[in-house]
Amino acid sequence: xxxxxxxxxxxxxxxxxxxxxxxxxxxxxxxxxxxxxxxxxxxxxxxxxxxxxxxxxxxxxxxxxxxxxxxxxxxxxxxxxxxxxxxxxxxxxxxxxxxxxxxxxxxxxxxxxxxxxxxxxxxxxxxxxxxxxxxxxxxxxxxxxxxxxxxxxxxxxxxxxxxxxxxxxxxxxxxxxxxxxxxxxxxxxxxxxxxxxxxxxxxxxxxxxxxxxxxxxxxxxxxxxxxxxxxxxxxxxxxxxxxxxxxxxx
Amino acid sequence: xxxxxxxxxxxxxxxxxxxxxxxxxxxxxxxxxxxxxxxxxxxxxxxxxxxxxxxxxxxxxxxxxxxxxxxxxxxxxxxxxxxxxxxxxxxxxxxxxxxxxxxxxxxxxxxxxxxxxxxxxxxxxxxxxxxxxxxxxxxxxxxxxxxxxxxxxxxxxxxxxxxxxxxxxxxxxxxxxxxxxxxxxxxxxxxxxxxxxxxxxxxxxxxx
Numbered sequence: 001x002x003x004x005x006x007x008x009x010x011x012x013x014x015x016x017x018x019x020x021x022x023x024x025x026x027x028x029x030x031x032x033x034x035x036x037x038x039x040x041x042x043x044x045x046x047x048x049x050x051x052x053x054x055x056x057x058x059x060x061x062x063x064x065x066x067x068x069x070x071x072x073x074x075x076x077x078x079x080x081x082x083x084x085x086x087x088x089x090x091x092x093x094x095x096x097x098x099x100x101x102x103x104x105x106x107x108x109x110x111x112x113x114x115x116x117x118x119x120x121x122x123x124x125x126x127x128x129x130x131x132x133x134x135x136x137x138x139x140x141x142x143x144x145x146x147x148x149x150x151x152x153x154x155x156x157x158x159x160x161x162x163x164x165x166x167x168x169x170x171x172x173x174x175x176x177x178x179x180x181x182x183x184x185x186x187x188x189x190x191x192x193x194x195x196x197x198x199x200x201x202x203x204x205x206x207x208x209x210x211x212x213x214x215x216x217x218x219x220x221x222x223x224x225x226x227x228x229x230x231x232x233x234x235x236x237x238x239x240x241x242x243x244x245x246x247x248x249x250x
Numbered sequence: 251x252x253x254x255x256x257x258x259x260x261x262x263x264x265x266x267x268x269x270x271x272x273x274x275x276x277x278x279x280x281x282x283x284x285x286x287x288x289x290x291x292x293x294x295x296x297x298x299x300x301x302x303x304x305x306x307x308x309x310x311x312x313x314x315x316x317x318x319x320x321x322x323x324x325x326x327x328x329x330x331x332x333x334x335x336x337x338x339x340x341x342x343x344x345x346x347x348x349x350x351x352x353x354x355x356x357x358x359x360x361x362x363x364x365x366x367x368x369x370x371x372x373x374x375x376x377x378x379x380x381x382x383x384x385x386x387x388x389x390x391x392x393x394x395x396x397x398x399x400x401x402x403x404x405x406x407x408x409x410x411x412x413x414x415x416x417x418x419x420x421x422x423x424x425x426x427x428x429x430x431x432x433x434x435x436x437x438x439x440x441x442x443x444x445x446x447x448x449x450x451x452x453x454x455x456x457x458x
Contacts, residue, residue, distance in 0.1 A: 022374075041405065
């Protein structure tokens with residue numbers, strides 16, 4: 001009896017010694033792990049944030065800050081370069097639909113009553129910095145000082161990077177947790193964080209807190225700002241906008 | 251230039267390792283990957299981000315390079331020689347198991363590292379980097395077209411994209427480091443030819 005498989009003419013035999021397709025398995029396995037990572041990301045992220053946050057406290061090199069979600073702020077600038085301003089050349093103008101347009105120097109702003117808020121900062125891209133102190137002048141105070149006309153409905157912010165802009169409705173702008181901030185993390189705001197003066201809109205995603213604030217213009221209607229022209233929500237309440245459900249910050 | 255070209259023309263002791271398609275696929279993929287890595291550094295590392303700014307432009311370049319990354323390989327598929335090399339990379343024989351075991355033991359003796367046209371390390375690298383690039387493409391698209399996917403997906407995709415980017419950066423550095431350490435392997439991808447002696451030493455089971 002012939003137990004060997006017979007060589008039938010016409011049916012091609014698999015070529016000998018082709019080997020196993022391990023490469024394909026590695027490739028598909030990598031893709032599968034990636035998909036699994038997306039599904040498990042919320043859990044993994046929570047665990048890693050806890051671990052890396054603790055590690056960052058004891059890390060003298062600062063290298064943990066470079067790891068994803070290692071805690072801390074990330075620097076985003078939309079302009080190619082941003083001029084540096086200080087107490088001698090910084091000016092903040094308040095104009096538009098107001099009775100008394102005014103220009104403030106840094107010292108003028110420092111002389112006004114200061115409000116300190118300690119809340120989480122939440123970026124729309126996911127990172128969150130817990131318990132960050134901001135200190136500055138309530139925006140409502142500057143608006144009241146300028147005398148907002150009855151036709152006004154919104155406030156527009158411009159920045160000395162020459163590109164960025166933001167808007168709030170008048171009601172949002174008058175909230176007590178919206179500051180023209182001079183200090184952050186109990187230090188004067190440095191250039192990289194939008195200093196010397198930035199907006200701080202505590203209840204909204206951090207893109208509303210425009211850096212390098214140079215102008216406040218009272219207008220009739222809200223005009224979408226820089227990122228909002230690119231698809232972000234204008235009313236950027238943390239946890240209730242941009243398709244996200246983060247815990248509210250204020 | 252002409253000297254080097256002449257040095258490589260006599261076929262007496264040289265064998266052909268790669269044709270023009272393989273070389274150009276590698277070259278363009280490497281260039282696109284390079285753009286992805288550099289723009290990623292500009293977007294991600296604060297010191298570089300402060301240096302460059304122009305976030306929107308950098309994002310656009312990063313997106314385009316990432317989207318184009320698989321194109322050279324897809325175009326290369328028209329070539330029979332390229333497909334044959336993909337086959338070599340895909341298929342693992344018994345000798346590859348020996349090679350991987352030796353690599354895990356850090357056994358660098360030639361006799362314990364049998365390899366055909368590609369050694370097992372190169373095969374694993376090729377498969378992994380291809381899969382990882384596709385994961386980066388997928389998560390990148392979720393981050394790019396935010397309106398296409400529901401709520402939490404973008405944050406999750408960002409998480410995977412960030413960590414895999416870091417991993418790819420490290421693995422890529424290893425890949426480049428090994429290439430730097432072996433000028434003749436590099437020459438093989440640049441000119442398409444390698445010396446018979448190198449081939450017999452590094453890839454004893456390869457029958458060109």
